[in-house]
Amino acid sequence: GAPLATTCAIAAAATKGLFIKRPHTVELLPSVTAAGLDKTGTLTTGEFGVRVQERFSKTPLTADALKLAAALEMKSAHPIAAAIVSEAMGCIGEANEHNELPEVKGFRVVEGVGIKGRVRVESSFVRVFVGNKRVLDAVNATPTAHAQFANFQQQHPSDTAVAVVVNDELTLGLALNDTVREDAAQMVEELRDLGCEPRIFTGDAEQSGRAVAMAVGIDPDSCHFSMKPEDKFMVIKELEEEGSLSLMLGDGINDSKALATATVGIAMGERSAALAAKTADMVMITDKMIRLPQCIRLCRYAVLIEK
Ligand code: ADP
Ligand code: MG
Numbered sequence: 001g002a003p004l005a006t007t008c009a010i011a012a013a014a015t016k017g018l019f020i021k022r023p024h025t026v027e028l029l030p031s032v033t034a035a036g037l038d039k040t041g042t043l044t045t046g047e048f049g050v051r052v053q054e055r056f057s058k059t060p061l062t063a064d065a066l067k068l069a070a071a072l073e074m075k076s077a078h079p080i081a082a083a084i085v086s087e088a089m090g091c092i093g094e095a096n097e098h099n100e101l102p103e104v105k106g107f108r109v110v111e112g113v114g115i116k117g118r119v120r121v122e123s124s125f126v127r128v129f130v131g132n133k134r135v136l137d138a139v140n141a142t143p144t145a146h147a148q149f150a151n152f153q154q155q156h157p158s159d160t161a162v163a164v165v166v167n168d169e170l171t172l173g174l175a176l177n178d179t180v181r182e183d184a185a186q187m188v189e190e191l192r193d194l195g196c197e198p199r200i201f202t203g204d205a206e207q208s209g210r211a212v213a214m215a216v217g218i219d220p221d222s223c224h225f226s227m228k229p230e231d232k233f234m235v236i237k238e239l240e241e242e243g244s245l246s247l248m249l250g251d252g253i254n255d256s257k258a259l260a261t262a263t264v265g266i267a268m269g270e271r272s273a274a275l276a277a278k279t280a281d282m283v284m285i286t287d288k289m290i291r292l293p294q295c296i297r298l299c300r301y302a303v304l305i306e307k
Contacts, residue, residue, distance in 0.1 A: 009302035013295045017286030025281045028263050030300040032196050034239045038250035039202035039212050042268045044178045046079035050087040052175040056148050065172035068119045069130045069164045071101040076115050083176055112203050112228035129165040145170035158211035160204055183290045184216045190293035201232045203254055232258035251276055
C-alpha cells in the first residue's frame with residue numbers, strides 16, 4: 001500500500017473535489033514545470049450564449065438557417081451546441097406548440113472543425129455544416145465567403161465565431177461568448193508561483209484564445225490556437241521530450257489524448273467528457289480552479305513528510 005502521508009493527501013484532496021486515481025500522482029504533481037490549459041469548458045465555464053447573428057446570403061433558406069443548425073447541434077455534446085439549440089428554441093417560441101426541430105440524417109462530427117449532416121426542409125434534405133472557419137475550406141467556399149466570415153470574426157474578436165453553411169454556401173454567422181471562470185487568473189498565478197508555467201491550448205480561433213489569455217494573465221503570444229486534438233497531444237509530447245514534466249487540464253474528448261500523455265492529466269469539471277475522465281490521472285469535480293494549486297501544495301508536503 002501507499003505510505004500514510006500519500007493516503008492522507010489523496011483523502012484530503014477528495015474532500016475538496018479532486019480525485020487522485022493513483023498514489024504515484026501525489027509524487028509527480030509537485031514536480032510539474034509546464035501546464036497545458038484547455039480554454040473552452042476549462043478556463044471558461046463553457047456556458048455559451050449567442051450574442052450576434054449575421055445573415056450572409058439571400059437564399060430563402062437563410063431565414064431558417066438557425067433552425068437547421070440547431071437540428072444538427074441537438075446531436076452534439078459541444079458546449080457551443082446547447083447555446084445554438086436554446087437560441088433557436090427561443091425563436092421558434094411558444095407559437096409553435098411542438099417546438100420541434102427538423103429531422104437530421106447522416107450526422108457526423110468533424111474533429112476540430114464542427115458538425116455536419118442533412119436536415120429536412122419540407123419534402124427534401126439540405127446539406128448543413130456548422131463550425132469554425134475550416135468549414136469554409138471543407139466546402140470550397142468562395143473567396144468572398146472567406147472574406148465575409150473573416151470580417152465577421154474580426155468584428156467580434158473575443159467571441160467564438162461559428163459559420164452555418166447550407167448547401168455549401170455561407171448562410172449565417174453566429175458570435176457566441178462564454179465566461180472566463182472567476183478564479184482562473186488566480187490559479188494561473190499560483191501555478192506559476194509553484195514553478196509550473198501555464199499555456200493555453202484551444203481548438204478555437206486566435207482572437208478568442210488571445211482574449212482569454214489576457215483575461216487570465218498568460219502571454220497571448222504563447223497561446224496555441226486552432227488546435228486539433230492531435231496538436232494538443234503533440235505539444236504535450238514535445239514538452240515531455242524537452243524534459244519538462246507536464247500537466248494537462250482539460251474537459252473534452254478532444255483533450256483526451258493530451259491528458260493520457262501528460263505526466264499528470266486532469267479532467268476538469270463534473271461535466272467533463274467521460275473519455276477525458278477515464279484517461280486522466282485526476283478528476284476535478286469542483287469548479288473552483290484554485291483547488292488545483294492547493295492540491296499541488298498538499299502533495300508537496302506529503303512528499304516532504306515521507307522523506
Ligand atoms: P476547444 O479546444 O476550445 O475546447 P474543440 O476542439 O472542442 O474546442 O472545438 C474546436 C472548434 O471547432 C470550436 O472552437 C468550434 O469553433 C468548432 N466546433 C466544434 N464543435 C462544434 C459544434 N458542435 N458546433 C459548432 N462549432 C463547433
Ligand atoms: Mg474544452
